Amino acid sequence: MRYHHLGELPRKHHIAFRKADGSLYAEQLFSTIGFSGPMSTMYHINLPTEVSSFEDRGAIKRDYIEEEPLRHRHFKTAKMKPHGDAVNGRVLLMGNHECEWNQVYVAEQMKTFFKNTDGDEILFIHDGKGELQSMFGTVKFREGDYLVIPRGTIYKLQFETLPVRMLAIVSYGPVSIPRRYRNEYGQLLEHAPYKERDFRAPSELVTIDERKPHEVLIRSRHRLTSYIHPYHPFDIVGWDGYVFPYAFNINDFQPITGAIHMPPPIHQTFDGNGFVICSFCPRMLDYYPDAIKIPYNHSNIDSDEVLYYCNDKFGSRKGIEEGSITMHPLGIPHGPQPGAVEASMPHTRTEELAVMLDTFHALKIAKNALSIEDPDYWKSWQAKS
Ligand SMILES: [Fe+2]
Incomplete structure (x- = not known):
């Protein structure tokens, strides 16, 4: 992805950036592939390390059929009934050691924030529209959108109407734009089937300065942990870099x-x-x-x-x-x-x-x-x- 920024930023990285009362904002580097991949730098009102409590919420079941004959398969998702929210309503249909395919027929709005650290997510919105509300800002989505959400992003989906049919592909490795579509500078080439304008980055940074408990459900090591922070997780006043969620519509x-x-x-x-x-x-x-x-x-x-x-x-x-x-x-x-x-x-x-x-x-x-x-x-x- 290209460089993007929203909100207020200090003149350089790693220098004092102060609030109106003179205290420091908390800088956080959000880096991938160690310190060698795409990264973003963000500035929090609160310490991102501050946690009030946490609780194990159990393993994410991945019940695969281990022994069966080889054959072509056909699954009819029209037989599914609306169930759960965009995270707890995920029904795993297939997967391997690199990715998983979850089908979702979303019935409810998400009540807590979610963070997947097991993988990047590619959500495909078959129908419906709404907002991807994230720590990086808001991305409006509509029917036919792919939403690419980098691992570690705290987010919530808010739908305008329900139920909504959706795919949730989880990639245990990073998701990117194919190398052959880009020049050595990362820019999309003329033969690519899309251009930068087709990718919709967060357009509005929502900063909430609120000291009260908020839950973030974290997926890690194929388990869920509930984290209670004593502040709203969207407490970022500014960020810049190459890591952020974005939308791309299949019709583009x-x-x-x-x-x-x-x-x-x-x-x-x-x-x-x-x-x-x-x-x-x-x-x-x-x-x-x-x-x-x-x-x-x-x-x-x-x-x-x-x-x-x-x-x-x-x-x-x-x-x-x-x-x-x-x-x-x-x-x-x-x-x-x-x-x-x-x-x-x-x-x-x-x-x-x-x-x-x-x-x-x-x-x-x-x-x-x-x-x-x-x-x-x-x-x-x-x-x-
Ligand atoms: Fe084929």
């Missing part, structure tokens, strides 16, 4: 199209350790004479592929509905179902809208996913006899 992704079918990396939106996130957006289809408009059969021999369908208009796939998730594992080929190639030939455009997670190590399916599974999906490639 500029699809790259070609005469002949272009491979999935052209859809890449974010990069993580051991995975990529891609956006499949409405676009013109391949225009070379006799070009086949949908993907060929392919074996991602070393990557699992998960697609979340925001609508039911995915040309190469039959039987999916809005909110479907397909999971095509490494080791077996996948491709269009019988008849889909011929059916696609007359089309010049697709209206598909989908989010894809491709992981370079196998994903485990969580037990939660079984209750929304279409167990016959693997048969959808069988020829009709």
